[in-house]
Every structure is written in structure tokens, then in C-alpha cells.
Amino acid sequence: MAKDSGGGLSGNSFHGSTAAQHGEHSVQINHYGPPPGNPRNRVRITLAALAVLVLLGGALTLALWKYRDGTADPAPEGRSTHTPSGAAPAPGATRGSESPSSGASDAPAPEASLTSDPGGIQWTGPVRIVEDGPYLDEKPPKIKTSTYGEDVHLGLVDPPRLSGRTGETNLALWPGTGMPTRQECADLIATQGVRQVKVAKGTVVCVATQEGRTAVLTITATSNNFTDGVMAQATVWSTVTD
Incomplete structure (x- = not known):
């Protein structure tokens, strides 16, 4: 220099x-400054970067496709949370947050109370109670014109009143809710039996039959004439009380 x-x-x-x-x-x-770069190196770097991007995009697409197809397992430890169609739910689980209905009546169904009685059922079904009345020991109960055959008959229509056998206190109004058992009806008649009871729709009446059986009548309809009479759902137990 x-x-x-x-x-x-x-x-x-x-x-x-x-x-x-x-x-x-x-x-x-x-x-x-740094020496000028080699154009070939730049092309190689660009191609490598593009290849990496393509591979990443392909892997992401494959993962999404498997997840939509259901083959992926997003649950931890390889356990799927998917429940197969038709499989029963686990004990204690409810479907759709279902729970026992809070609006259901607490009163037992008449069929459950009656059929669970150890006395057994002889007959159950609808009966019409008119001036002559049914004979409840028959299967099914039949209208009898004999004074001694009718276990219950229509005594008055306004207001509707049912009468028992002549001279006997074989009827009793059930004061509780739900349906009485055979023994409950028999005990009620023995302690609080009467000759005649006033009835309306929904009234439950216990009856002692001529042959010693016990029956229960649930009034389903009343009328103001002796022809139509009173309709009731009747159940007669087969056990005969001595």
C-alpha cells in the first residue's frame, strides 16, 4: 500500500x-460480504422445503380422513369412547339423561296389589250393577233376580247408592288410596260392614259374597236411572272365608 x-x-x-x-x-x-451463493444450492433448498411441506400436508390429510372414518382412536390409552349401536348402556347410566319420571303416581297399580295377594284371583273385569245386581261368585258375575243371589245391587239412583244382601252388612267403603288386598277388604267388612253405601266415580267398595269370597269394586260410571245403573271394575278373590 x-x-x-x-x-x-x-x-x-x-x-x-x-x-x-x-x-x-x-x-x-x-x-x-459473504461470497455470492450458488444458484444450484438455492434450488435444492427450495425443493427440499417444498417436499417437507408436501409430506406434512399429506400426513395431516391422512390423519383427518382416518378420524372422520372412525379408524382413529382419540381416547387415551387406545380406548375408544364410541359406543357401538345397539349396545346396552353401562349399569347406572341413563340414555339421554333419562331419569325415572317424577310425575308418576305413588299409588300402586290395581293389578299389582290384587294379583300379589296370596288368595288368588277368581275373576276380574267390568260389571253392571242395576236394581237386581250381579252374583259375584259366578265366573263371570251374572245378574240374578233372586233376592238371595245378588251380592250387591243398585238401591238408589239419586244419589247413587249400592245395597248389599238383604239383612246383611256385607259392604264397606275403602277409605285408603290405591287398591286394598283381599285381607284388607275382609277385615274392613268384618269391622265396619254396612248395608248400603253412597258411591261416585272412583269410589272403591269391598264386598263379601254369598259363598264367602271377597270382592272389590271400583266405580267407573254412574247414572240417574235403574236401567243403565252403575258400572264398576270388579275383582273377586277365589279364597273362601269361613
């Missing part, structure tokens, strides 16, 4: 395609 006529240094030189020169008191300081 030679000293110029102005007292500085001459013969500055630059190496490489890019350089910068600065300095104080005519001192040359060169800064060199």
Missing part, C-alpha cells in the same frame, strides 16, 4: 463482489 501525495494511503484494494471502505486518517478498512 503506497502513500499518496496528500499524506494518505493509496492503492486501496477490494476482494470479493461486495466490500465497503471507511476509516479515519486515510486508513483503509475493508468489510467483505
